[in-house]
Amino acid sequence: MDRRAFLKTGGLFLVGTPCLGGLLVMSAPRTAAASGAGTRRWGMVIDLRRCPADCTACLDACRRENNVALHDDPRWDVHWIRKVTIARKHGKEERTRTVPLLCNHCDNPPCAQVCPVQATYKRADGIVIVDQHRCIGCRYCLIACPYNARFFNYKGGETWTNTGYPKRSHGVAESCHLCAHRLDEGRPPACVEACRARGTGALCVGDLDDPDSEIARLIADNSVKRLRDDLGTEPKVYYIGL
Amino acid sequence: MSDGTGTIGRLRTFVLVALPIVLILAPLGLSLYDHVFARDALEDGDAAPFLEFPAERDEGCVRDSAYMRFHHWELLREVRDQAMRHGVRGEISLDRCRTCHASRERFCNRCHEAVSLEPDCFGCHYYPASPTALTSDTAPAHGPGR
């Protein structure tokens, strides 16, 4: 290679490498700086022993509070929280159980790992949330979530049950965010409030890092289980009685 | 091949002629379209569009008028990021704007339409066009709201 060619090829790489490096430097940290959010770590405990099979209080409250879209079609319906009925695969046990499923707000969220614009991210207080202003609708987070807890708005929502909270237009992904807008103001999530109002008290949201909180005591005093512990996602939704 | 008659010469001529034409005509064409079809296009010397201010005017409610006229979107963006990314929710919110500026039609939309702007916000954030239409049925289903 002669000198000109060397200079040209070398120049190309001299220009290209800082460009790539600049891109990497530009990437803001995925978890927001701890400011205002405090040092809390929000988690949830669901006591299946207290959860009646036919009750839909939390489901209705969540949908109403967050304007979650329903199109009467399981292909596109969005369910931030849903209940599934499970039965043992083998063995003679006839009894089925109902389990509420929602975003687990993992401490190692695969969805936040794969979001190309960092629209899905884990806040300093542990809540995994989607910035609807930034989401480009690539649906990679739906692919990466091992819990099928994320949804995409194929159609925009028609009804606006809670005008105090935005609804979503089509083209963005979403999932439960533990009613971050309520937690930020010191109110419990809609599902927890509805469950308590009904007298069931199967749901509890609190600060996992606070040893005196109700949730910490529930986890310490009971045999709790998380979904697919083996994956290493460190989910923060604990189930009693699963 | 540099005499302009070979294939590369033809291509070069084509690009050298077409590209500037496209690059110059495109923005001209787009702004012409805007001029023709934008309603009440704002030009130098024109009076600002009539904004219906609330009965009790609180100068400096959020910021002063001059700042709000030219920077309110930056303020909203900062408020949004603080709320979403850091969980810090303060005094400023669209709901609070709505308590005084109840009619988006006669306040916000006036300037937005004048400068041909369709902010994406109202497809998701509740801010009905007129205060009488407060039921959820009149909320736009998707896309930018008017």
Next chain:
Amino acid sequence: MDIAYQPIEGRSRGYYLLLAILLTLVAGGVYATFTMIAHGLHLSGMTNRVPWGLQIVMAIFYIGLSAGSLVVSGLYGIFGKAEYRPFARIAAFLAMLFLIAGLLSIVTDQGRIDRVFVKPFAHFNATSMFSINPALYMGHVMICIFYLWALFKKKGRLTKPTSVIVVLWALGVHTGTGAIFAFTPRELYNTALLPPSFVAAALSSGAALMILVLVSLFKITRRHLDIALVIWLGRLLAVFIVVAMYVILIENAHRFYLIESREATSYYLFSGYHAVLFWGGLIGLGSVVPALLLFHRRRGSSVRWIVFASVLVVVGVLCERYLIVLPGLEHPPDLFPGWEIVGSVLDEGIVTYTVSVYEILQALGVMSFIGFIFVLGLKYLPLLPVEARAHGQSQMLKGMIARAVARRAARAQGVSATRL
């Protein structure tokens, strides 16, 4: 030895008709895209359980095709096979177009296309394959443009190192594309062999498509193409097929062997339409049959059979791309090991994905768009050599040609040619 490049005349009725058809299909794609922008992506066949569909399948198919084209283009620069120098330009041009098609397929698939041009760069996420890959793709397109420029300007000393860089970058691009799927915790995606198998299938599909493009172009423009060149490409394709088959078989044997993934792999390999796609499409018609044809002494030296084998390979790899994306989404994750979900408001079990008309229109539109640019390029750029002869043939090639000529002569005389 200088190669003369001559663009096609491009004034025949057939040429303009082709351009018109391609533009119509592009218009169809634009219509489908804008309809879905206005009304929502529910018009596609995708659902919350199957969030990726035909557009992503086509995107990775195109990206794979660009690899093989580049390898053919790099045959001259990297391996010093002088007889493939005539194809370097058209192969590099095609590779660039395929990558653009891949990017276009992905961009038109996004939920908010208005946000996809600035935000992925302003908020780059170094841990996301969907962030890294577009950067790799765009860098690749720029390098390809530079490579093409070097080829056009006949910068001999520049093209060789550039072709090395291009092929290495292409390797990175294809590994990254495989990593989009492999680096997620989905049962049927989560295998380290996915990026290598992606690269292998990319090489075979790209080489096959290059054979098809070259043979058809030289035939339509009535330019001379030495059989020996096609035969050698066919042998190269056969090697790629074998390597691809090897990786795919190991990948599936491993998945099937491990009990934790056996149920999912059984679904993937043995039930439903994708079993047909896998065994019939990918393995049978897409790999075994072409490999047998290409390694056969007689058939592997016949252009017609090589072309047929190439068509089978392209279809087989398309099946493989479909199998990379869809079964992993249709099969549900195992949320409660030991339990099964018997009731839910959603489809929690195995779902099926059905393509919708809008997605087909979009896919055809993207294909026609790059086809349009390619057809224009043939007319306005010196891409196609006047002729392609195999100079400096090896003894093996000389023997092959001699036998082919003798066979043709024998057939013309009505003598049995089976002994040749």
